[in-house]
Structure formats: structure tokens, C-alpha cells
Amino acid sequence: MQNKKLIIFVSLFIFIILIFLLIFNFKSVTSAKVIDNGNVREITVNAKQFEFNPNVIKVKEGERVRIKINNLDVEHAISIPEFGIDIHGEGEFVAKKKGNFSFSCHIYCGSGHEAMKGVLIVE
Ligand SMILES: [Cu+2]
Secondary structure (H helix, E strand, O other): OHHHHHHHHHHHHHHHHHHHHHHHHHHHHHHHHHHOOOOEEEEEEEEEOOEEEOOEEEEOOOOEEEEEEEEOOOOOOEEEHHHOEEEOOEEEEEOOOOEEEEEEEOOOOOOOHHHOEEEEEEO
């Protein structure tokens, strides 16, 4: 009688653990598609009047991208209209479509502000 209860308890315990493992595995597989194995591609962009360096940023489709702006003089920001984001200081987004997308400075920083542009290439 005691043995029967123990066997039922142990079986139930193993069954619950298997269910948990299944759910956890499924979650990591579905999110991997979006964030590229959980890695974030971090890119530091140096910004000064009136240019970004680099001004061509290449990433892969589906990658999570973190852009850090390193202001070398006054404050600059990066606007990527196609992805609907404005990055001040630091920002993240998922490169969810392929193509060439222009970005520009989002804070008026002087007479050459309009020329502060770059291209995000999603391959
Ligand atoms: Cu500017």
C-alpha cells in the first residue's frame, strides 16, 4: 500500500517536471527566431558635428540591435523613421525587415545638422 502511493507520487513528480521542461524548451525555441540566439548586436556610433561614425551600419534580419551613441561634442540622436524609433543615448530594436534604411540626427545640433545622415543596412 505504501509502495503504491510512493510510485504514484514519483510518477506524478516526473510527469510535472517533463511538462515544465517541454514548456521552457518551446519558449526558448520560439524566441530564438526573433532575437537571434538571444544575442544582442551592440554598435557604438560616434557622433560629432556633423557626422556619424560609422555612418553605414550593417546588421542581419531578425537581429536585436543595440545602438549606443557616443557624443563627441554636443548632444546628437539617431532617428530611423522606417522602424519608428528615435535613439537618445542608447536604444534597442529588432531589425525585422531587409533593406536599406536611412537614419539622421534627431536633435538640432548646429548649421550642418541636416547633413548628419547614415544608412542602416539589414541583410
Ligand atoms: Cu544634429
